[in-house]
Amino acid sequence: MTPVEELLDGLQPLLTRRRNEDQGRNREQGFKFKVFSFFRPDENTLSRVLSDLLNPRGDHGQGTIFLDGFLECIGHSELAAASSRAVVRYQDTSHWAEFGIPDITVDLGDYLICIENKPFARDQPDQLERYRRFMEKRRPQAFCLVYLSGNGSFQQA
Numbered sequence: 001m002t003p004v005e006e007l008l009d010g011l012q013p014l015l016t017r018r019r020n021e022d023q024g025r026n027r028e029q030g031f032k033f034k035v036f037s038f039f040r041p042d043e044n045t046l047s048r049v050l051s052d053l054l055n056p057r058g059d060h061g062q063g064t065i066f067l068d069g070f071l072e073c074i075g076h077s078e079l080a081a082a083s084s085r086a087v088v089r090y091q092d093t094s095h096w097a098e099f100g101i102p103d104i105t106v107d108l109g110d111y112l113i114c115i116e117n118k119p120f121a122r123d124q125p126d127q128l129e130r131y132r133r134f135m136e137k138r139r140p141q142a143f144c145l146v147y148l149s150g151n152g153s154f155q156q157a
Contacts, residue, residue: 044092047103047117051090054106056083067106074113074146082108102131102145112139117148 001009026032041049052058053066060066064083071079087107102114114135116127128145135143 043103043117043119043121046119047115048090050115050117051088051104054086054104055088056086058088074144076111076113076144079108079111082110085109101134110139110142112143113146114143115146115148119148119150 053060054070056064056067058066064080064086067083067086067088068077068080071077071083085108087105089105089107091101091103091105103117104115106113106115112135114131116131128147131145135145
């Protein structure tokens with residue numbers, strides 16, 4: 001047996017063990033299940049799903065867990081103390097694009113987070129400036145915009 005064949009033979013039990021571990025983990029956690037692989041939702045559907053997940057009173061029944069994780073991701077974990085009182089609103093912006101209303105707002109009392117979800121569409125002229133004015137009007141010194149881009153990354157503005 002060549003050294004390469006010996007190496008491959010030695011790897012086989014490790015690969016089998018790993019596959020079995022993955023199968024067991026998938027049974028417990030469902031990490032391979034991706035609901036969006038069954039259909040291609042549009043921007044508004046994705047925004048509705050996201051707003052429900054961020055809503056502490058959402059149908060998911062998990063309380064603040066998703067909002068707290070989101071706040072940590074955007075660098076505002078200090079706001080988690082107010083997350084149970086958050087008011088999360090989804091706006092179907094397909095009819096309002098020219099008015100400068102972000103897709104989702106998360107009102108934490110003293111702080112406002114606006115989320116613009118752009119998985120497929122391009123920005124409208126002056127869109128981010130309109131969002132800035134929208135937020136500044138409501139919370140002059142305490143707001144942030146989270147822009148979800150079409151490539152899956154997000155940036156805080």
